[in-house]
Amino acid sequence: MKRLFVLFDGECALCGRCREWLARQPAFLELEFIPFQSPEVRARFPGIEALHPEEQLLVVSDEGAVYRGPQAWIMCLYALREYRAWSQRLAHPALLPWARRVCELLSENRLQVSRWMKLEALRLDPTR
Amino acid sequence: MTPIVWTYFTYLLISVSLTVWVAKTLYKNGRIFLVDTFRGNEPLADSINHLLVVGFYLINIGYVSLALREVQMPVDLQGVLETLSRKVGVVLLVLGGMHFFNLLVFSKMRKRVLLHRLPPPLPPQTQVPVAAG
Numbered sequence: 001m002k003r004l005f006v007l008f009d010g011e012c013a014l015c016g017r018c019r020e021w022l023a024r025q026p027a028f029l030e031l032e033f034i035p036f037q038s039p040e041v042r043a044r045f046p047g048i049e050a051l052h053p054e055e056q057l058l059v060v061s062d063e064g065a066v067y068r069g070p071q072a073w074i075m076c077l078y079a080l081r082e083y084r085a086w087s088q089r090l091a092h093p094a095l096l097p098w099a100r101r102v103c104e105l106l107s108e109n110r111l112q113v114s115r116w117m118k119l120e121a122l123r124l125d126p127t128r
Numbered sequence: 129m130t131p132i133v134w135t136y137f138t139y140l141l142i143s144v145s146l147t148v149w150v151a152k153t154l155y156k157n158g159r160i161f162l163v164d165t166f167r168g169n170e171p172l173a174d175s176i177n178h179l180l181v182v183g184f185y186l187i188n189i190g191y192v193s194l195a196l197r198e199v200q201m202p203v204d205l206q207g208v209l210e211t212l213s214r215k216v217g218v219v220l221l222v223l224g225g226m227h228f229f230n231l232l233v234f235s236k237m238r239k240r241v242l243l244h245r246l247p248p249p250l251p252p253q254t255q256v257p258v259a260a261g
Contacts, residue, residue, distance in 0.1 A: 001248065028244060044259050051254065065252030074250060084243050091249030 001065070003030040004079050005044070006072075007058040010035025013114035014106075015057075022076055029079035056107050070096065070103040131202045135211050142212075143192040143219045147185065150223050154230055155181050165238040180233065184226060191222050 006022070008015045019033050034041055036053035045060060051068065059072035067075045078087035090099045106113065155177060162173035195215065202208045 045256050046259060048256055051256070060256060060258065061252070062258065064256050064258045065248075066254045066256055067250065068253050071250050071253060075248065078248055084246060088246065088249050 001029060001061045001063060003032060003062040004075060005060045005062075006031055006033045006076060007036045007041055007048070007053045007060065008033060009054070009110065010037050012110045014110050014117065022080070025083070026081040027079050028081055028084065031076070031079055056103075069107065070100040073103055074099065131204070131208050132198060135198065135202060135208050135215075136196060138208075138212055139196065139215050140192070142216050144189065146216075146219065146223060147188040147192065150227055151181050151184050151188075154184060154227065158230070158234055161234050161238065165234075165241050167241075176237075180230060184230060187226060188219075188223060192219055195219070 006019070008019055010016075022031055023033065034044070036058070041048060041053065045064075048058070048060075051058060051066060056069035057072040059067040059075045061075075074087045074090050077083040077090065089095060158180065159173060159177050162177050163170055166172050166176075195218065198211055198215070200211070202211050
């Protein structure tokens, strides 16, 4: 595993902020961000729509391993130099249900949270 | 020779031999640790080990020579022993501190490397084909 593709919501400001933060961190694995609305997603991962990238964050490795929702978040942390230890902790059976709950809450309300935080929606631009 | 010169000589002898002993211990036992950390890459482990020991020598011998001068001149054997004991005690504490600092460096390095080698914490939920691109 050398690279992770992060399929995020290009219309959600919070997701854009998270992406910017992730991209700034020193990483063990290369992270490539693709908004799920982009046609590139279907071209690169045929049949990915069946996994509903619009519902939850999806992370796909260069080997085709798919992680959804909280697992996808944990994999993002796993890619980062400073947070890999945290990915191990959060993946522990005792903490995973909590991680899942927080991720689901955030995913479901991401547009609302973005509004509360007064984040401006980023324009859909796959080159960014 | 005056008592203070005797104190100085004995102080130097004891402090330098202690430094050499601690450095040798560090060198010998740290090597095994480093070789394991760097997956059996012995030249790299030896190089890092050597660099650490050189730093250890420089700091300790530097401290020992800086702390040599004594303001209160001992006049008899009791004074010599007291001064010597105090000076060597401080050197021992500095050596101890440096030794633990080195252990900390070793364990930090090891943690870093182990983290790099760690497999993903979770199994994938499913598998998709990836088109080249």
